[in-house]
Amino acid sequence: MRILPQKKQLNFFVHVPKTAGTSFRDSLESNTCVISDYGDSRPQTSDIVQKWAYVKNDIYSLQQHIETKTSWLCGHVWLTKYSGLVPAENIATIVREPIERVISHYSHEMRWGMSDNMDLETFLRSSQAKNTQSRYLAGVPISLIGAVGITEDYENSLKLINHQFNTTLSNTLKNVNEDKARLRDALPQSAIQRIIEQNQKDIALYDQAKALQSQRLNFLEKGLPWTYMYAHVNERNEVSGIVFRSNNTSPISVRLYRENTILFDGEAAQYTSEFPDMNFSRGRYVGFTVKLTPSQLKTSEPFKLQCKDTLQTFYFNK
Numbered sequence: 001m002r003i004l005p006q007k008k009q010l011n012f013f014v015h016v017p018k019t020a021g022t023s024f025r026d027s028l029e030s031n032t033c034v035i036s037d038y039g040d041s042r043p044q045t046s047d048i049v050q051k052w053a054y055v056k057n058d059i060y061s062l063q064q065h066i067e068t069k070t071s072w073l074c075g076h077v078w079l080t081k082y083s084g085l086v087p088a089e090n091i092a093t094i095v096r097e098p099i100e101r102v103i104s105h106y107s108h109e110m111r112w113g114m115s116d117n118m119d120l121e122t123f124l125r126s127s128q129a130k131n132t133q134s135r136y137l138a139g140v141p142i143s144l145i146g147a148v149g150i151t152e153d154y155e156n157s158l159k160l161i162n163h164q165f166n167t168t169l170s171n172t173l174k175n176v177n178e179d180k181a182r183l184r185d186a187l188p189q190s191a192i193q194r195i196i197e198q199n200q201k202d203i204a205l206y207d208q209a210k211a212l213q214s215q216r217l218n219f220l221e222k223g224l225p226w227t228y229m230y231a232h233v234n235e236r237n238e239v240s241g242i243v244f245r246s247n248n249t250s251p252i253s254v255r256l257y258r259e260n261t262i263l264f265d266g267e268a269a270q271y272t273s274e275f276p277d278m279n280f281s282r283g284r285y286v287g288f289t290v291k292l293t294p295s296q297l298k299t300s301e302p303f304k305l306q307c308k309d310t311l312q313t314f315y316f317n318k
Contacts, residue, residue: 010063011146011165012086013074014093016136017128018104020151020173021094025074027158027169033068037075037082045075059085079145080138080277088278089146089228089246092161095133095209096151098202102129102195103184120187124194134201140275141230143314144242148209160216164226164246219312227252229314231305237292241305242275243268244286251282256290257304264290 013028015021028034038044040054052062063085073082083091096104105128109118123129142148147164149157154173162169184192196203219226225248231241243252251269255262272280272287280286297318305314 008066008068009070009090010066010086011070011072011090011092012079012082013072014079014091014136015074015076016093016095016101016133017076018101018108019094019096019133020149020154021074023154023171023173024094024149024169027172028072028074028167030172031167031169033071035066035071035073037073037077039076049073049075076136078136078138079140083140083277084279086279087146088144088244088280089164091145092147092149092165093137093142093145094149094151094154094157095142095202095206098133098199098206099192099195100184101133101151101202102199103187105129105132107183120191124191124198129195130198131201134205137205138277140278142205142209143212143230144228144275144278144280146246148212150206150209150213153210153213156213156217160213160220163220215312219310224310224312227307227310227312229254229305229307229312231256231303231314231316233292233297233303233318237297239263239288239290239292239303240272240274241268241288241290242272242280242286243288243305243307244281246281249282251286253308254288255306255308256288257306258296259299259301263292263296263303264288 013021013024015025025034035046035049036044037046037049037053041050048065049062052058052065059082079091106120106123109123147161149161155171158169158171161167216226225245227243227245229243231239234240239256243254245252251267253267254264256264266288268286268288270287270289271285274287302315302317305316306312
């Protein structure tokens with residue numbers, strides 16, 4: 001009898017700095033194989049990553065040489081570096097309240113940074129203090145990512161991640177430092193305001209992550225399947241949407257509303273070319289498009305995209 005090789009599952013954790021990602025990675029290392037990418041020739045970077053991603057510059061072959069049945073790629077890397085290797089639903093990340101994340105990063109730089117001249121003004125001018133979380137996710141909507149945890153709600157985040165990835169990770173949150181709270185109190189209000197002003201994308205991202213987590217926990221409690229949903233109005237004045245579920249090869253039936261008028265009632269089964277670095281299910285046949293009339297474009301009411309079976313809803317504007 002011929003024994004077929006076991007199918008390998010590769011997951012990907014985008015470790016945004018100062019979001020409790022180290023604690024999450026430590027939990028993974030206690031439960032499964034972790035392959036790390038923290039930069040070229042960095043001591044935390046796994047040998048297999050150093051060889052294939054940096055020396056040979058052949059990321060596709062990296063996946064072929066991972067031998068364990070279930071593995072996690074983890075690291076301080078843009079989401080799009082490895083998103084083509086794994087299904088979109090196999091990607092996880094954690095986000096943090098943006099002001100706290102910037103202050104924590106500054107505290108880390110003061111304690112461990114390589115530069116002796118990293119004062120507050122220098123740090124706030126650096127890219128590390130400007131929408132870091134959004135840049136790590138490289139423009140990919142968080143509603144299309146497998147699981148997005150929240151540092152401030154870490155316990156519930158683990159509950160959702162464990163459910164999505166069939167893991168049993170425990171809460172080992174570390175790096176909690178009371179000095180960081182005192183540092184925020186010591187910062188001038190002008191510095192706090194500057195952090196707010198130059199992190200507007202991260203603030204919007206964080207607010208969306210909180211709303212998604214609340215909705216997803218509600219669906220988990222009710223035993224309803226979670227649907228990955230995103231839609232926007234493109235440059236051709238069309239609503240372009242993406243809808244899919246984990247471990248589901250059937251197209252998802254949806255309705256699109258605006259001002260209680262149904263604009264679309266059908267399946268998300270068209271090919272989508274949006275977010276080309278992402279590996280969507282069904283060979284990317286998870287999309288739909290709706291041409292809008294001039295009158296439909298004029299109204300300021302938000303669009304409502306809704307799954308017909310679970311009533312999960314995604315709101316968006318132009």
